[in-house]
Amino acid sequence: MLEMSMRIAVFASGRGSNLLAIHDAILSGNLQGVTLELAVCDRPDAPVVEHLNNRNIQSFIFRPADFKDKNAFESAIGEKLDQAKIDLVVLAGYMRLVGPVLLEQLEGRMINLHPSLLPSFPGKDAIGQAWRAKVNETGVTVHFVDEGMDTGQIYLQQKVKVNADDTEESLSEKIHQVEHKLLPRAIQQLQQEM
Numbered sequence: 001m002l003e004m005s006m007r008i009a010v011f012a013s014g015r016g017s018n019l020l021a022i023h024d025a026i027l028s029g030n031l032q033g034v035t036l037e038l039a040v041c042d043r044p045d046a047p048v049v050e051h052l053n054n055r056n057i058q059s060f061i062f063r064p065a066d067f068k069d070k071n072a073f074e075s076a077i078g079e080k081l082d083q084a085k086i087d088l089v090v091l092a093g094y095m096r097l098v099g100p101v102l103l104e105q106l107e108g109r110m111i112n113l114h115p116s117l118l119p120s121f122p123g124k125d126a127i128g129q130a131w132r133a134k135v136n137e138t139g140v141t142v143h144f145v146d147e148g149m150d151t152g153q154i155y156l157q158q159k160v161k162v163n164a165d166d167t168e169e170s171l172s173e174k175i176h177q178v179e180h181k182l183l184p185r186a187i188q189q190l191q192q193e194m
């Protein structure tokens, strides 16, 4: 029987540790039946770009300012996704709201990673928001992407406890470690449901 793999693209704007965690999971066989076909980055100076080069990951790196507007750069991204026959888009630290062009092209095939237990603490600096709210539990969410900011249907969540001896930094570290496991797990689960 011919095994088909799920072809994914990962979008990142900064550090890219989650993109690397996905790539590592694929390389080590922890994430099976999935291939990372394309990385998309909207900041040529982002640290993730060097990793993409070192790992020879096929990339589309662009400057939004080089395009007329959001529709124009999303159309350019959309073409790359089509060329690479992408089944699933994973937003892993992509710091932009996705617009109508990509939402329409990828309906139900785009997920986002967010460092809180949504619907609590959507938007920027979710870890800092949770820290300042003095919650004793926060977490990580993987959700489908819609037109809102972190509002799409929740797919997977994992809780992270805030201990008395935590600092904002230690909490942040714990959350990132959970992210690096939860996101590959969500992708594997989606691949199995495909």
Ligand code: GRF
Pocket: 012, 013, 014, 015, 016, 017, 018, 019, 092, 093, 094, 113, 114, 115, 179
């Ligand atoms: C992660 O915390 C993710 O939840 C949020 O942005 C961060 C990206 O981190 N959306 P990295 O670039 O993958 O290291």
